[in-house]
Amino acid sequence: MGSENNFEMKVVTGEFGYVLQDVPHLTDYISDLQTFPNPLRFNPAYSVVKQYFVDMDDTVPQKVVVHKETPRGIHFRRAGPREKVYFSSDEVHACIVTCGGLCPGLNTVIREIVHSLDYMYGVDKVLGIDGGYRGFYSKNTINLTPKIVNDIHKRGGTILGTSRGGHDTIKIVDSIQDREINQAILLAQVYIIGGDGTLKGASVIYEEIRKRGLKVAVAGIPKTIDNDIPVIDKSFGFDTAVEEAQRAINAAHVEAESAENGIGVVKLMGRYSGFIAMYATLASRDVDCCLIPESPFYLEGKGGLFEYIEKRLKENGHMVIVIAEGAGQELLTAKHEQDASGNKLLQDVGLWISRKIKEHFSKQRKISITLKYIDPTYMIRAIPSNASDNVYCTLLAQSAVHGAMAGYTGFTSGLVNGRQTYIPFNRITERQNNVVITDRMWARLLSSTNQPSFLSAKEVDEFKKELEPPTPLLDDGRNGEDENSGNTDMNINEIKKSIMRSE
Ligand SMILES: Nc1ncnc2c1ncn2[C@@H]1O[C@H](COP(=O)(O)OP(=O)(O)OP(=O)(O)O)[C@@H](O)[C@H]1O
Ligand SMILES: O=P(O)(O)OC[C@H]1O[C@](O)(CO)[C@@H](O)[C@@H]1O
């Protein structure tokens, strides 16, 4: 693991600063590929659509807020069916794998890939790879048919199983190639659903396939409950998670309201990115304080959390705190353990903060409080996706299938400014999407909860200096504009460490 990515992006430039960050195509490394008319031409559902094939020149801009003088900037290829396809229906044997943590909507994506392949392109040979990347070489597979997957979107989790670790590029590509030779079929399309780690893995699989000259399209579908994947508007399952988090926040509020000096603490997922906590807080209006990994905080003294809690208890008699799992990790004793994929294992910040608050008020301030701690994290992650996420999953899956059939490879499908696009792997894996605390969205949250920012004016300036791009509206995703809070390259942990107050 930790493999180097030698990805070279295809870049096309045009007038007025137009840049297309294109995705690879099978014809980039295989010549004389046969094409076929898209079977959708004869599909009654599509034949009524006014323009049913996407124009080859259609691209989608990454930035929609522009100035009169700014260049047109970065664009991505628009997703959708193409007039010509590079696979005949009966030659394709596709496979689907899910990796990393669970996320609402995984089953919907699997279902929609199987249905799209069959109903749109007549591809009926689809294998499910069992248990993540290692399932490729342990050769555990499940035959997926529209009938088998018909109801799976109503269930949480992934019917294929998932895992962390076990990515071995050579073994995985050997197994893809083996199937081609031994079974006299072409394992021609590999659909990989997963987060940043998974897509780094997908990228090296694509590189190896390309090196071997195989006619195999590798398509990714970005998955992350934390919404920590850059470029895309948001990740599937995120809305469901925010919605489900409301139930925990409501419970915390009811408990807190019903007790004297009641404090409800809710921990939500978000290893490095506090999006779920931020949106769940904004949606709920019952939250008095939201703590996220991107925004440092401290407990004691003037402007600290304890002072704020005391103030809220005096004013309201109760309060609710939402804390993302990655928040305040700098304040806890470091744990040097990693999961099988190499992700740092975090301490339980919810338990820690609950203990600290209890100690402070009961022992030091001699104020009697009633604190209830709710950790709904895995309950949230395990539910099926809600209606809007189901639609989103469907679009992502259909776009991925259209792309692979059209011969694109080394790409993920993704929503950019409300349009389905094909994004090169490296744009998705090059950095993490974080809440930018100098953006308007975080300001909106602070003004809605009235919590302190825990930063002095000097520290805010330091953050701004670090986060502000040298030129405004740079189209490299670092302009800090507020539509897609989180488009920044910052190394937030470094900044946080340098300004963190000692307790
Ligand atoms: N740099 C890498 N190169 C190759 N494979 C990787 C890399 N990072 C992670 N992987 C593989 O990708 C799979 C999933 O990675 P990981 O556990 O980090 O989850 P993820 O895809 O980031 O999802 P999430 O973090 O949202 O749960 C694992 O099988 C892991 O071995
Ligand atoms: O316990 P697991 O399955 O390793 O996953 C926990 C992590 O996975 C995530 O849900 C991301 O998939 C994080 O929010 C969380 O830290």
Ligand SMILES: [Mg+2]
């Ligand atoms: Mg990850």
